[in-house]
Structures are given as structure tokens and as C-alpha cells.
Amino acid sequence: MSEQHDEFDFEFQSEFESDWPHEVPYDPSKHASNNAHRFLAARPAPIIVSDDVIYSLDFRDVWLAVSEAQMMAEIRRTDPGIDLDVRKIRSMVAEVKINCRTTARPFQWIKAPENAPDASDLILCGNGLLDLRSMTLIPMTENYFATSIPEWDYNPVAKCPLWMHALSQWLHPSFHPTLQEFTGYLLSPDTSLHAMLCLLGETRGGKGTVGRIQTALVGAAHCAFPAFNDLAGDFGLEGLDDKRLISVPDAHDTHASKRGTAIERLKSIAAGDPITINRKGTKQQLNVKLPAKIVLTANQHPNLLDESGALAAREIPIMFENSFNGAARDINLTTKLLGELPGIANWAIEGLRRLRQNGGQFTIGAKGRAALEDLEVSQSxxxxxxxxxxxxxxxxxxxxxxxxxxxxxxxxxxxxxxxxxxxxxxxxxxxxxxxxxxxxxxxxxxxxxxxxxxxxxxxxxxxxxxxxxxxxxxxxxxxxxxxxxx
The missing domain is CATH 1.10.10 (Arc Repressor Mutant, subunit A)
Structure with a gap:
């Protein structure tokens, strides 16, 4: 999973047991597996291992990634007499990884409760999981694989008047339903629509603020911001396997030698195809479907030549045609909009529900269709x-x-x-x-x-x-x- 994980801290364990880590009665004459199970039995917080990465449950029922070095340090803290040497501690970590392995990946059920909603219908909120079908909020649970939570709470009556006013200034009305639907799509772990969003247009036209609001809705810990050249690198996909939003800000052309690789990776991610992730160190390669959607942001679309048309067919352009460069600027606008996140989330959820009612077909207005045609030609x-x-x-x-x-x-x-x-x-x-x-x-x-x-x-x-x-x-x-x- 991601190397960009939350910093694991023993303070999180204080909610489980105030004196952890405390001494564990290890037997140095026993093999490492025996002592590993003594450690797991004494540890107050559960552990799972997914794709060779260790996760520990914190007091919010969020699974935080823990490095092997951190796990070894925690074991050492439970062995104040230093009865275990480094070799045995390392072997204990290996046993923990075998014993606690799960096939679940982020945003899936680790163990689905009886009559649980499908994971693709769940929206992660600060105060629980929203079941999109029943529109009911269910408590966060350790059975759901969340690696972070966003900083907004679901409130069904919240409104967002400033957001709606800002959109009316930034965008032609024909783009409003498209943006609303895709922003809602970002909130869901569902990637079946195989689409990517392009926020294109003038400097100081609003696209950057829209991107920041989308990041806040998804949750910053679940977002990545790679450059095109990064995507094409040997380890360009590392750390993306627990992200829900891959935002490419200030998108520009890749180097000619990397363009083909970048295009193929964009198409694979957007299409929901399995993709190979190289990971540094001794970690094995992953071959997974990334749970993320892609959002490109640029003044004009990068010159990504793709004669097959497959990339353009997946792109949904939103054109910011009005520039407010030189106009009086509200430097606190983003902060004010962040205060409306519960209302903006309701706006986005409304768009997602409409998108599903329309069979997954995004609402594309006349300006959007013209932009799509221009994109297809520009890439060919x-x-x-x-x-x-x-x-x-x-x-x-x-x-x-x-x-x-x-x-x-x-x-x-x-x-x-x-x-x-x-x-x-x-x-x-x-x-x-x-x-x-x-x-x-x-x-x-x-x-x-x-x-x-x-x-x-x-x-x-x-x-x-x-x-x-x-x-x-x-x-x-x-x-x-x-x-x-x-």
C-alpha cells in the first residue's frame, strides 16, 4: 500500500490501553512465531496486513500503515529486558505479516457484516459511512478498510450558497451538472464508469479552487498529486494504491521519451484495468486495479497524442472560460468554501444519485460536447x-x-x-x-x-x-x- 501513509504514533493506542506498549512475557527459548503470537495477544489494537503492508487500527476505527521498522521498535518497547535479539524480532514481524494477512484492499469490507451495503455504495464521511442507496449513516467500523477519514461530517440539511454563487461566476450553466456528477463520483469508491475529469481554462478562473474543494471532500490523505513525468517513471505509481483521487495539477506535456508510458498508464487507471506497480526496496510488485479517479488541471490540455482515441473517449472536460485576473480577489474564499463542505457534499451526492439514475451517463451540455470534439482532435x-x-x-x-x-x-x-x-x-x-x-x-x-x-x-x-x-x-x-x- 501507500508509502505516503499517516504517521503511526503510539499515542493512538492510548485509547485502547493507556499503558501500551507494556512488557510482554516473551520466552527467548521459543521460536519467533511463538513470541509473535504472545505479542499479538497482548497488543490492544488489531493488526491486518494487506499487500505486504502492516496496518494498525486506531481509536477512530481507521487503519494506519505501520512500517516494519516501526513494528520492530514497538516490539522492542514490550521487551525492556532485551531478551529478544534483532534477528528474532525481525522474524516475529515476518510471522505477524503471515498471521494477519487479508485479501481486502482499501475501501473494501475486510469482513462484511450481515446485510452490509455493497462497498461501492458507501461514502466515507467524518462521522461514519453513508449508504448511498438508503441514504442512512452507519457507524465507522473496523470491518471497513479505511486508511483515513475526510474532515467533514454528513449533514443532510446542510447548504452551500457561496459555492453555488462561485460556480455561477466561474462556469457556463451547461457545465454545472457535469461537475456536480463527477464530484459526486469522486466520493464513491466505485470506478466502473471509467472516466477522468479535465479542468481546463483561464488563469484565476476558478479551476484551482474547485480542485482544492474536491481534495477536501475526498480527504487529503486519499489524494495524490503526481506530475505527468512522475506517472511515467519506474516508481511513478508507488503510493497510489490507497488513493481515491489522482490530481495532476498544472498539467503539462511529458518528455517525448515518457509520453507513451504516461498515456498508457492514464488509460489503464481510467479504464479500471489492472496495472503493475513497482515498489522500492524489497517489496514485491503489485498488479492491482487502482481505486482512484483522475482529475487533470491545466490552462490548456497537454499535448497527449493518442491516435486510438481511447484517452479522449474517457475524458470529461470542464471549461473555465472566465478569467478574473486583475479583479479584486477574496483571499479567504477557499477557507469560506471549506466551511460549506457538508453542503457541498450534499450537492455532490445529489449529482452522484442522478448519475446513477441515468445509468452512469454523465450530463454533457452543448459546450461540453464541443469541448470533447476539440479534445479528440487535439490529441490526434x-x-x-x-x-x-x-x-x-x-x-x-x-x-x-x-x-x-x-x-x-x-x-x-x-x-x-x-x-x-x-x-x-x-x-x-x-x-x-x-x-x-x-x-x-x-x-x-x-x-x-x-x-x-x-x-x-x-x-x-x-x-x-x-x-x-x-x-x-x-x-x-x-x-x-x-x-x-x-
Missing amino acids: IALRFAAACLEITGDSNDIIPLAVAYAAYENWASDIEGLNPRQRRDKTAFRKDMVASLQKRGVAWADNQVRWHKPGGPKRGIGERVKHRFVGVRLKANAGLSPAFG
Whole structure:
């Protein structure tokens, strides 16, 4: 689990037993397993071990991660006579990890009570667990795997007038239901909708404040703030396995060498696919579905090229089109809004319930749909090239040989997009990009031999033999072909 865990402190144990840790009657002549069970029997707070990480229950019924070094230190405090050497203490910790192992992961039931709500229906609040289906608050329990709790209490009658006023200043009304639904989705451990949020727009337009409020609703301990380059690193996913929100603030492009890895990891997390997490030290790799949703924040969307369209298909953009740069600023706005968290939570929960009633379909207004189309095009050089140079007809008689299309692409990429030779795609990559981007728009790929007449030229004879070609598309007039293909 996460290395970014709450600092374990023996003070938490004082709620269980005021004199812990106290002396335990170990027998140094016995093997380590025997002494480990003596330790566990005397310890007032339960222990579980999930994915090779030790957790101790605190007085709030929250499971706090404990390092092996901390566990060894605790055992030593119960052995004031120093009857156990370091080797035996280390072996005792190994036995604890075997004996207390659970298959549960954060935000799941460790042991579900009878008639317990499904874990995906539970919203973690400061004063308990809210069952989204019955809208009843149930007490926090050690049977639920919570590694922290947010700093707001559920109050069904709480309101948020300042929040609603701020949204009216920041966002076009068509974005309000979308943001409301996704913020509610952030509160639930459910990741089945496979969506990620993009907060995009002007400096001092409100997106940063929205991000801070979302972090407070989820709970800061359950949030991570990696950069794109961090996500692409060897250990870029370490510490994310108990997070519910992965917020990428001030998102910008990755280094070219890391872009592909970053994109694939974003897609895997958003899709809820199992993903391999490398962990430092001696810990084994994890292959898990991360319980987090992704929120990107940027002035403009980073240049994450993905010709498959899979990333854009999962993104939900919220455009902050109004900038208040230079206007009088309320430096206490975030603090005031934090005081409305119970009311903002009710607003978000209302959005989540509507989202579920709509079968998991987010409410996307006209501005949101336009933003989605812009995102898809921005992430695909092939789509930008097609928009500029091609006419998609769907007619099987309309074809473009690969060599001709690639020649037009090279001229367009150089003269219009300003791409240098290293940035331009080679012919094989260009073909794959075009197929990935255009096949769902009615363009097909064929490689059987046919006859073809050059566009704009006289159709003498039976035409030139061509094999590799795109079908259902033709070049626009003046599409940037060199004279050899004119």
C-alpha cells in the first residue's frame, strides 16, 4: 500500500490501553512465531496486513500503515529486558505479516457484516459511512478498510450558497451538472464508469479552487498529486494504491521519451484495468486495479497524442472560460468554501444519485460536447490532417493510395503544423494512426491491387496499379500535394 501513509504514533493506542506498549512475557527459548503470537495477544489494537503492508487500527476505527521498522521498535518497547535479539524480532514481524494477512484492499469490507451495503455504495464521511442507496449513516467500523477519514461530517440539511454563487461566476450553466456528477463520483469508491475529469481554462478562473474543494471532500490523505513525468517513471505509481483521487495539477506535456508510458498508464487507471506497480526496496510488485479517479488541471490540455482515441473517449472536460485576473480577489474564499463542505457534499451526492439514475451517463451540455470534439482532435495528428486535407465520403469508389496520402501529410505537417522531421510520423506509423483515427468514421484500409487515376488529371486508360490504400475518402482540392502527385 501507500508509502505516503499517516504517521503511526503510539499515542493512538492510548485509547485502547493507556499503558501500551507494556512488557510482554516473551520466552527467548521459543521460536519467533511463538513470541509473535504472545505479542499479538497482548497488543490492544488489531493488526491486518494487506499487500505486504502492516496496518494498525486506531481509536477512530481507521487503519494506519505501520512500517516494519516501526513494528520492530514497538516490539522492542514490550521487551525492556532485551531478551529478544534483532534477528528474532525481525522474524516475529515476518510471522505477524503471515498471521494477519487479508485479501481486502482499501475501501473494501475486510469482513462484511450481515446485510452490509455493497462497498461501492458507501461514502466515507467524518462521522461514519453513508449508504448511498438508503441514504442512512452507519457507524465507522473496523470491518471497513479505511486508511483515513475526510474532515467533514454528513449533514443532510446542510447548504452551500457561496459555492453555488462561485460556480455561477466561474462556469457556463451547461457545465454545472457535469461537475456536480463527477464530484459526486469522486466520493464513491466505485470506478466502473471509467472516466477522468479535465479542468481546463483561464488563469484565476476558478479551476484551482474547485480542485482544492474536491481534495477536501475526498480527504487529503486519499489524494495524490503526481506530475505527468512522475506517472511515467519506474516508481511513478508507488503510493497510489490507497488513493481515491489522482490530481495532476498544472498539467503539462511529458518528455517525448515518457509520453507513451504516461498515456498508457492514464488509460489503464481510467479504464479500471489492472496495472503493475513497482515498489522500492524489497517489496514485491503489485498488479492491482487502482481505486482512484483522475482529475487533470491545466490552462490548456497537454499535448497527449493518442491516435486510438481511447484517452479522449474517457475524458470529461470542464471549461473555465472566465478569467478574473486583475479583479479584486477574496483571499479567504477557499477557507469560506471549506466551511460549506457538508453542503457541498450534499450537492455532490445529489449529482452522484442522478448519475446513477441515468445509468452512469454523465450530463454533457452543448459546450461540453464541443469541448470533447476539440479534445479528440487535439490529441490526434491524423484527425487534424484529415480535417485539413481529406474529405470522408464513405464511398468505396473513393480511394487514396498510401503513398499519395503520406506525401500530402508530409507537406501539411511541415508547412501547416510546423513539425520538424523528428516530430513527423514515418509512413508505417502514419498508416496505423490513420486507421486508428478514421475507421470509426467510415474510412477503411485495403491492400489488394486495384486501378487508380490521379486526382485532377485526365482519366486515360485503365489507371495506375495501386495496392495499399485508404477507402471511403478522397483528397480535398489543394491538399498540399507536391507537383509529382498533382
